[in-house]
Amino acid sequence: MEKYNPKEIEKKAQDKWKNSPDLVEVKDASGKEKRFILDMFPYPSGTGLHVGHVESYTATDIVSRYLRMKGYNVLHPQGFDAFGLPAENYAIKTGVHPKATIEEAVRVFKKQIDSLGFSYDWSREVNSSLPEYYKWTQWLFLLFYKNGLAYKKKAKVNWCQKCQTVLANEQAENGKCERCESEVIQKDLEQWFFKITDFIEDTSRTNADGKRTDAEILTSGLISGLDKVDWPESTKTLQQNWIGRSEGATIKFPISNFQFPNNSQNPNDQKYVEVFTTRIDTIFGCTYCVVAPEYPLLAELKDRIENWDEVEKYTQATKKKTDLDRMEAKVKTGVELKGVRVINPFSNESLPLFVADYVLAQYGTGAVMAVPAHDERDFEFAKKYDLPIKKVIIPPFIGTLVRDSGGLIIDGWQQYSQEIKDWVVDGELINSGEFSGLTSEEARKKLTTWLEEKKLGEKKINYRLRDWLVSRQRYWGAPIPIIYCEKCGEVPVPEVDLPVELPDDVDFKPTGESPLKYSEKFQNVVCPKCGAKAKRESDTMDTFVCSSWYYLRYADSKNEKEFASKELLKKWLPVDLYVGGAEHSVLHLLYARFFTKVLHNLGYLEFDEPFLKLRHQGTILAEDGTKMSKSKGNVVNPDDVVAQYGADALRCFEMFMGPLEDMKPWQTRGIVGVYRFLEKAWKMQTRISEQGTANSNLNNLLHKTIKKVSEDIETMHFNTAISQLMILANALEKEGNLYSIHYTSFLILLSPFAPHLAENLWEKLGHSESIFQEKWPEYDPELIRDEEIELVIQVNGKVRDTVKVSADISEEEATKLALESEKVKNHTSGKEIKKVIFVKGRLINIVI
């Protein structure tokens, strides 16, 4: 027998698979039940595959191979998220065209992926930077546009003055440019948005073009849709927090003694400061109101504001500040609008009005009511400007104290706690007129109803989530298919003209505008409507747009007429299992869900959630427990590991390290463990014996292993599946004879984990067919039942003895045995037995 030589056998197996594409290329017309197992498609970076990729790809590969052997029709494709900034930045630095950079990176990625034996169906490969793909990204943009879901408006963008360019949010973290470290400022520019906020709640709409016959379709919203998918709870929570739904009310505070315009006495001209609050129950504690510096009404009030100079100085100063500066300011600042007061509609109190930059213009109404007694921020501000603090809610614990003292401490109760955080909770209303005595919850309902009757406000739900800014002033992305005509204005590119291809003749130097703006060929076109001179939109789309629909394309990746045909979408989608990093918990997954919901709503899809089951692979840390990074030089390159130990060992090791979703440190030392295990399996081939009856203990262990490994693959507990295989291998090793029936079952169970090894050993058994055409074994419930067990004997819950007994021993017999035990007698002698607890097939506990 030759030595276990991974390099040799892995090459051999890979060649064999290459020559039998039927093993992985899945047929659309198959009677078998489908499963769609998907990895998040990678960005083909120049540094190649890292061990984190290997981790999740191995997991989905094991599941895919297992399901195929179980008789499913398994779609398991892979592709490349190829647009994006790194390739463009590299072009700016070196002049190498992104197309070339990506092409080379893709080549390396595929080579590495193949060297690990992943069973991808490459016949369906997608690449988001190819015209045949981004044609449909553009088509989808137009679909959104025609349905009012893509629109243009002025917006603040991150701008790096040194690089002269717009930055994506991810590149402007902490207010500094990722590349040059200089400060990022905010600039107002015309930008394209997708109306993601239309899909937060369930929607029911008719198609804008009226073509669809069914009048209404109910599409679950981004919030409620989470209830029907099998995702990690933490990821669901993250999405919910990002959406940030808060229920509350708007309240109109009349501006006292003044009506616009021209001091009109017409009640219709009354002006208000409208605020949003989630704590309307605290309204009687409101002692002032605050508007954001950008609040539009400020300008209208100019003539009335006695200290306008001061106010203007303040608002101008805030405009210069970056968002970061505004947030980092530890001390709250603001200016009172002298001469303007507002009326609390509930109490008719006249209150001062402030402008302050701790109020955000983009959220709610851009104005708030301030209740310093029950809100930390208002408390801070009120302390600084010496504003009254009026308590109107008794927190439950203080309420209890007051009641317990027989109501005697009436004047002193306010002093129970000096800490503001004790007062921000719900409780019982006091000093609140007719609403006193209600609980916060009851009060919110009643106060809101009161407002609605008086038409001074209404129930309102606010969200943190804003519409998605999709335009980028960048080259390496899908061009936005819009043309600006001098006469017709904004004109969508006709479908027949798609794709709008990226020009090759561009200069990558950062100019502050999209490089597309300087390509004459690209820029100057004629209007598709009227034929007049026109210019193309020069912005491209955020790469997240490309990755929001790629999973749909796999169903029908070569279709030139549609993004995918309806039948094939119906056949393959939704995705049954999706595996990828937790860093995509918010953006990618939210955007992809949004796309699915839009397409469902418009009648293109029959499902409204794209990913039924989602799992994340945990980050693999370097050996020192820190993050792997190029600069620290502690990155593990999978190629090196494959060269030394082989692909099967790397695959098994990454699965054996621990639970898939855990963050875990790499330990080069540990690889030899699985390597020895694989070597053991390899050596076993010399010991096969066809003769004789198999040992019944081994049969029992084999069937337990079939059960455990099958269940562990389904629940994705690969680490324990491998340890069970090791237990079986150790037992087979110890036994004198290795029966063919045990050995072949073992090979099949091992094959999804170590496919090359299993394939080779299978061939050595004389099979010409691949092992992956074998059926996955079933366990026999009769054979996994233990006839004998170790009965645990406890005294007062402590183990004192164990005895081997028949598995179905009765309580009487067990009690008798237990009391006969010398070790038990040592602890029970002379004491009265109070109770005996018997757990069938497990233990007996004597309580004294």
Add this chain to the structure above:
RNA sequence: GCCGAUGUGGUGAAAUUGGCAAACACGCACGACUCAAAAUCGUGUACCGCAAGGUUUGUGGGUUCAAGUCCCACCAUCGGCACCA
């Protein structure tokens, strides 16, 4: 500050969901083979103790015949959000 996750030997970890804590590996120690080393195989390995025995799942309480697992309080680490009214 808020939300979420995690905490078990020297190390990676396991524990039929309340029933023998530390499976399976790494490492280490000793032994076998060897002139020798590597590889391989065997034995041992949570801690204290010569032993009988006792102690142990971040800390402190509780429920239970029985707690790593359930409840309460706290501590530490990691991740996300962060003036969202």
